[in-house]
Amino acid sequence: MNIASALHDTRLLYMHHLRASLRTKVAVVFGMLQPLLYLLLFGPLLTRLNGVRGFGDHDPWQVFVPGILVQLVLFRSGFVGFALIADLRAGVVDRLRVTPVSRAAMLLGMVLRDTTVLVVQAILLLAAGLALGLRAPLPGLLIGLALAVLLATGIASLSYVLAMVTRREDAFASLLSSVTLPLMLLSGMLLPMSMAPGWLDAVSRCTPLRYVVDAVRAAFLGDYAASPVVVGTAVTVVLVAASVWWGARRFVRETA
Amino acid sequence: MIKASGLARTFTTKRGTVEAVRGVDFHVARGEIVGFLGPNGAGKTTTLRMLTTLLAPTAGTAVVAGHDLRTDPAGVRRRIGYVAQGGGAAPGVPVGEELGLQARLYGVPRPTERIAELCAQLELDGLLDRPAQALSGGQRRRLDLALGLVHRPPLMFLDEPTAGLDPHSRGNLWHHIRRMREEDGATVFLTTHYLEEADALCDRILIIDHGRIVAEGTPDELKRRVSGDVVTLDLAVPDHGDRADAGDVEATARARAALAELPQVREAVVTGTSVRLTVDQGDRALAQLVRSLDAAGVEVAALRMARPTLDDVFLTLTGRSLREAAA
Known part of the structure; x- marks a missing residue:
C-alpha cells in the first residue's frame, strides 16, 4: 500500500464521514451540551471562590474554561467508537474491508472527521466562555485550541481501537466509563489540583491529562513560555503520537 | 476462478475450540454459478469470509480470481465483489453517496456514469437521494448488489442473497444474479439454506454440513443420488x-x-x-x-x-432434513 493511495483513500473517507456529520448538525450541537451545562450551571459557583489557592489570584473562568475544554475533548473523542460499533454491526466495515482501501485510511478518515467536528465544538465552547466573562489573550486561546485538537486525534484513535476490539456497545461503554471518569477527576478539570492534598496531587501527576489541563490554563493566563505549557505540550505530543501509532497498528491488524 | 485446498478455520471460545470449517477442497470454473448449501452453522459464511479475505484461514489456502489468498489478499480484493448476509450499506447514508464512495475506493473510471448504469440495471433509479434505511427489503438488497458490482468484478460472492425477502423480491433478485453472468460474464459463488434457491439458480451445488463438504454436483446429479x-x-x-x-x-x-x-x-x-x-x-x-x-x-x-428434492438429498446424506437442521 503506497502513501499516495493511502492519502487518496483518507481524503475520500474523510469527506464521506464529514458529509454524514453535516447531515446530523443537531448531534454536533447536542454533543457539546454537557460542557455547556458545566459552564452555565457550575461555572458561576467558582466565581465565589475568591481567596482559595489556585483561584483567588486569577479570574476563575481562566481556570475553569480550560478544564471544560479538555473535558469536551475527553468525552466527545472518547465516545466516537460507538459509531464504529454501529458500522460494524451494519456490515459497513466488512464492506470496506473487502475493497482494496488502505486500512490506515479507514481509521484516519474517521479520526480527522472527528477532529474537524471537535474544532467547531471547541470554538463554540470558547465563545460561550468569553460571553460568560472569560478573559484570555488570543495566542493563549489558540494554543489551547491546538492542544485540544491534538489531544482529540489521539483519544479518537484509541476510542476506535477499543470499539474494534470490544465490538459491543455494553462492553465498550463500561470500559469507557471506567477509564474516562478517573482521568477526568485526576486531571483537575473541575477544580485545580493545586487545591489537592499531597497524595491526590501525586496520583494526579501520574495521569497525562493533568499536564494538558495545566498547559491550557497557563496559556490562557498568557504564560506561553512557562514550564506547564512546555511540559503539557510535550506530554500531549507524545501521547498523541503513541496513541495514533498504536491505534493505527492495532486497527490495521484487526482489519487486515 | 476459485481453487480451495484444505481451507479450515477454528475459533477459540471460552468453552474450547470450535472447528467451523474442517478443511474444504473445491474449485469453481469461470462463468459458473455455484451454490454452497447447508443449514445455519454449517460453515458457509465462515468459508465465504475466508475466500473474501475477511478472515484468515487457520489451515489451507485458496487461489481466488488468480491470486493467492494468503500471499496477495490485495490482488484478490481488486477482482472480487462481496455482498454480506446483512448487506453493507450504512442506514443513514443516501444511496448515491454510498455508491459514489464505493466506486471511488475501487478507482472506477467515470463513477457517475457507472452508477447511473448500475441503477438502471438494478431498478434503483430515482432512489439516489434516499437513505438506505428508507428502502424496501428488495431495494436494499439490490443496493447491496450494486455496491458489490460497482467495479465489474469477474467474481461475485453472495452470502444468503435472498434471506428474508418475500417470494416476489426473491424471484427478482434471482433474475439479477443470472444477469450478472449472462451480461457481464461474472462467476458467482453464493451460499444459501433455501433449497429452491440452490435448485433454481445454481449450475453446481456444494453441500456443506458440520464444516465439511458432504456432496457436490449439479442439482440433477445430486437428486439422482437419492433412490429414484x-x-x-x-x-x-x-x-x-x-x-x-x-x-x-x-x-x-x-x-x-x-x-x-x-x-x-x-x-x-x-x-x-x-x-x-x-x-x-x-x-x-x-x-x-x-x-x-x-x-x-x-x-x-x-x-x-x-422428482426428489434437494431436501431428500440432504436427508440421505446426513440423516437430517435440511429444514429441521436449519431450525
Whole structure:
C-alpha cells in the first residue's frame, strides 16, 4: 500500500464521514451540551471562590474554561467508537474491508472527521466562555485550541481501537466509563489540583491529562513560555503520537 | 476462478475450540454459478469470509480470481465483489453517496456514469437521494448488489442473497444474479439454506454440513443420488356391478405383474386403486411403464411423477432434513 493511495483513500473517507456529520448538525450541537451545562450551571459557583489557592489570584473562568475544554475533548473523542460499533454491526466495515482501501485510511478518515467536528465544538465552547466573562489573550486561546485538537486525534484513535476490539456497545461503554471518569477527576478539570492534598496531587501527576489541563490554563493566563505549557505540550505530543501509532497498528491488524 | 485446498478455520471460545470449517477442497470454473448449501452453522459464511479475505484461514489456502489468498489478499480484493448476509450499506447514508464512495475506493473510471448504469440495471433509479434505511427489503438488497458490482468484478460472492425477502423480491433478485453472468460474464459463488434457491439458480451445488463438504454436483446429479423418482399411478377400474372391489383386485394384480417385469421399478406399494412406485430415472422410465401397462390391459386414469428434492438429498446424506437442521 503506497502513501499516495493511502492519502487518496483518507481524503475520500474523510469527506464521506464529514458529509454524514453535516447531515446530523443537531448531534454536533447536542454533543457539546454537557460542557455547556458545566459552564452555565457550575461555572458561576467558582466565581465565589475568591481567596482559595489556585483561584483567588486569577479570574476563575481562566481556570475553569480550560478544564471544560479538555473535558469536551475527553468525552466527545472518547465516545466516537460507538459509531464504529454501529458500522460494524451494519456490515459497513466488512464492506470496506473487502475493497482494496488502505486500512490506515479507514481509521484516519474517521479520526480527522472527528477532529474537524471537535474544532467547531471547541470554538463554540470558547465563545460561550468569553460571553460568560472569560478573559484570555488570543495566542493563549489558540494554543489551547491546538492542544485540544491534538489531544482529540489521539483519544479518537484509541476510542476506535477499543470499539474494534470490544465490538459491543455494553462492553465498550463500561470500559469507557471506567477509564474516562478517573482521568477526568485526576486531571483537575473541575477544580485545580493545586487545591489537592499531597497524595491526590501525586496520583494526579501520574495521569497525562493533568499536564494538558495545566498547559491550557497557563496559556490562557498568557504564560506561553512557562514550564506547564512546555511540559503539557510535550506530554500531549507524545501521547498523541503513541496513541495514533498504536491505534493505527492495532486497527490495521484487526482489519487486515 | 476459485481453487480451495484444505481451507479450515477454528475459533477459540471460552468453552474450547470450535472447528467451523474442517478443511474444504473445491474449485469453481469461470462463468459458473455455484451454490454452497447447508443449514445455519454449517460453515458457509465462515468459508465465504475466508475466500473474501475477511478472515484468515487457520489451515489451507485458496487461489481466488488468480491470486493467492494468503500471499496477495490485495490482488484478490481488486477482482472480487462481496455482498454480506446483512448487506453493507450504512442506514443513514443516501444511496448515491454510498455508491459514489464505493466506486471511488475501487478507482472506477467515470463513477457517475457507472452508477447511473448500475441503477438502471438494478431498478434503483430515482432512489439516489434516499437513505438506505428508507428502502424496501428488495431495494436494499439490490443496493447491496450494486455496491458489490460497482467495479465489474469477474467474481461475485453472495452470502444468503435472498434471506428474508418475500417470494416476489426473491424471484427478482434471482433474475439479477443470472444477469450478472449472462451480461457481464461474472462467476458467482453464493451460499444459501433455501433449497429452491440452490435448485433454481445454481449450475453446481456444494453441500456443506458440520464444516465439511458432504456432496457436490449439479442439482440433477445430486437428486439422482437419492433412490429414484416416485411415480404414482391411479388405475381405471372396470365396473363389476354388485362386487365393487373385485375390479380393484383384478386391476392391481395385473398392474403388479406387468410392473414386476420392468428392471427400473424398485418398489411398488398398492393402496386401493393407486400404485406408488420407486423408479430409477423416472423421466426415462415413464414411457416404458405406460407401454407395459397398456400391453397388460391395465387402464391408467392418472399418472404423476415427483422428482426428489434437494431436501431428500440432504436427508440421505446426513440423516437430517435440511429444514429441521436449519431450525
